[in-house]
Every structure is written in structure tokens, then in C-alpha cells.
Amino acid sequence: MSILINKDSRVVTQGITGKTGQFHTHHSIEYANGKNCYVAGVTPKKGGQVVEGIPVYDSVAEAKAATNCNVSVIYVPPPFAAAAIDEAVDAGMEVVICITEGIPVKDMIRTRDHMQGSSTILVGPNCPGVITPEEIKIGIMPGYIHKKGRIGVVSRSGTLTYEVVDQLTKLGLGQSTCVGIGGDPVNGLKHLDVMQMFNDDPATDGVVMCGEIGGTDEEECAAWIADNMNKPVVGFIAGVTAPPGKRMGHAGAIIAGGKGTADEKIAALEAAGVSVTRNPSDMGKLMLEAIENR
Numbered sequence: 001m002s003i004l005i006n007k008d009s010r011v012v013t014q015g016i017t018g019k020t021g022q023f024h025t026h027h028s029i030e031y032a033n034g035k036n037c038y039v040a041g042v043t044p045k046k047g048g049q050v051v052e053g054i055p056v057y058d059s060v061a062e063a064k065a066a067t068n069c070n071v072s073v074i075y076v077p078p079p080f081a082a083a084a085i086d087e088a089v090d091a092g093m094e095v096v097i098c099i100t101e102g103i104p105v106k107d108m109i110r111t112r113d114h115m116q117g118s119s120t121i122l123v124g125p126n127c128p129g130v131i132t133p134e135e136i137k138i139g140i141m142p143g144y145i146h147k148k149g150r151i152g153v154v155s156r157s158g159t160l161t162y163e164v165v166d167q168l169t170k171l172g173l174g175q176s177t178c179v180g181i182g183g184d185p186v187n188g189l190k191h192l193d194v195m196q197m198f199n200d201d202p203a204t205d206g207v208v209m210c211g212e213i214g215g216t217d218e219e220e221c222a223a224w225i226a227d228n229m230n231k232p233v234v235g236f237i238a239g240v241t242a243p244p245g246k247r248m249g250h251a252g253a254i255i256a257g258g259k260g261t262a263d264e265k266i267a268a269l270e271a272a273g274v275s276v277t278r279n280p281s282d283m284g285k286l287m288l289e290a291i292e293n294r
Contacts, residue, residue, distance in 0.1 A: 016041030021075035122188025128158035149174015155210035167284025183250025213239035
């Protein structure tokens with residue numbers, strides 16, 4: 001099993017005729033190794049074209065009617081990306097993965113409001129995507145570092161996602177699914193949502209969770225872990241030395257009003273029984289120890 005996506009997912013690329021959308025769709029198809037989960041592309045007024053062997057439609061609704069796609073990945077430029085999410089939600093996509101960085105916060109606030117009552121799951125924006133190793137890759141992550149296995153990964157940082165996956169793979173620990181949730185202040189899935197999915201997934205034996213300064217998402221996840229998690233969790237929080245009020249990387253990575261510090265997050269995770277390291281090079285090793293001592 002896996003969470004969110006698998007070999008049976010049917011993917012539509014929104015923005016497929018753009019350079020970025022075409023590039024990453026090409027490499028995602030290559031990763032599928034003969035099992036092409038990418039069935040459609042969408043670019044308004046470009047319907048009828050064929051890109052990477054995939055038919056292009058003018059809208060997600062048209063693409064769904066023609067191909068029964070159920071997952072969307074978005075590479076649309078920032079000024080139009082929130083509207084692209086809205087379109088995918090309105091078309092009834094089960095999962096929407098938005099890679100686009102730099103979407104205006106006010107646009108995402110409107111989109112989150114638009115999603116109220118919808119069953120669509122949003123991943124991102126400003127995220128590297130989701131991968132179920134050796135089955136399907138949706139996003140910009142390097143597929144070759146991943147290995148099929150039983151460790152889940154959830155991270156706000158794309159770079160940290162790649163780092164922990166590389167460590168796990170080199171230690172012989174494959175991954176069930178790896179989810180980059182992105183670091184924007186207004187987004188879709190949070191650590192807590194993904195942790196619940198991994199806890200319910202019988203094919204996941206443990207989870208590595210990477211967070212960073214800003215907001216309270218990691219603390220909320222820690223509270224849930226303390227009361228509900230029945231699998232080992234390893235954690236790392238980036239930004240220990242970040243000065244208050246200074247934005248570090250992601251738009252959501254800012255300490256404001258004395259809240260959202262790395263020390264607060266680390267303390268909450270440790271109190272919940274999570275094995276937390278302050279050295280990112282030890283994430284894989286800690287997970288191996290947690291599995292062996294389970």
C-alpha cells in the first residue's frame with residue numbers, strides 16, 4: 001500500500017505545454033518504467049495538442065471526462081496557479097499537488113475558502129511533490145534516490161526531503177511514500193494530516209518528519225502523536241539559529257511574536273516521544289535505530 005498516490009493513479013498535468021510542466025512530466029513518465037500514469041495535460045486554448053505522447057485539453061473538466069483522471073499536478077505560473085487549483089477542485093480531482101512557488105497569499109486564502117466542503121486533498125503549493133517509490137512520481141524530486149520500502153517521509157522542505165531519503169536508501173531503508181507539504185503559510189496538507197495517513201497505512205512501519213521554524217503545525221502534530229501514534233517517529237527541525245523576525249527560505253518559516261521557534265517545536269516533539277536530532281546527517285541513522293529497537 002501507500003498514501004495519496006500509487007500505480008493506479010491517473011494524472012493530469014496542468015501547465016503541460018510550459019517548459020517546466022513538460023520537463024517534469026517527461027521525467028515522471030520515464031520514472032514510471034513502462035507504467036504511464038500520466039493520461040492528460042491541460043493548457044487553456046492549447047487543446048488538441050499532444051505533449052510527451054499525452055493529449056492536451058483546454059480544461060481539467062474536459063480532461064477528466066475524456067480520461068477519468070483523478071490526480072492533478074500543477075506547474076502553472078504564480079499569478080494563475082490558485083485559479084488552477086480551483087479548477088481542479090471544481091472538476092472533482094481526488095488529489096491536487098501544486099508545485100508552483102510564489103503564489104500570492106491572498107490568492108491562496110481565497111482558494112482555501114473555495115475548497116471548504118470539498119473532498120479534494122491539496123498538497124502544497126511550493127512543494128516538491130509526492131512519490132511512491134518504484135510506482136509513481138509526481139513532482140520535481142530526483143527519483144533515483146528513492147527505494148521502495150516501509151518508511152514514510154513528510155517534510156516542509158524539499159531539500160530536507162531529498163536528504164533524508166538519500167540517507168534512508170543508503171541504510172537499506174526504503175520508503176512507502178514521501179510527501180513534500182511545502183513551506184507556504186497558507187497551504188493544504190499539514191504534518192498532522194500526513195502523520196494520520198501513515199499511522200493508518202499497514203505498509204508503513206515508521207515515519208521521518210522534517211519541520212522548520214514558523215507557525216505551530218509541528219507542535220499540533222506532536223500533540224496528536226503523543227495520544228495516537230503507534231509507530232516510531234524521527235524528527236528534525238530546521239532553523240535553530242534563525243533570528244526572530246527574519247524569514248528563512250519558505251514564506252512560512254518566520255518566527256513571529258516569540259512563537260514558532262525551533263526550540264519550542266523540538267521540545268514538543270520530544271515530549272511526544274519523537275526521537276529528534278539537531279544534526280540533519282543523523283536522520284536516517286535514528287530511524288534505523290528506532291526500527292531495530294521497536
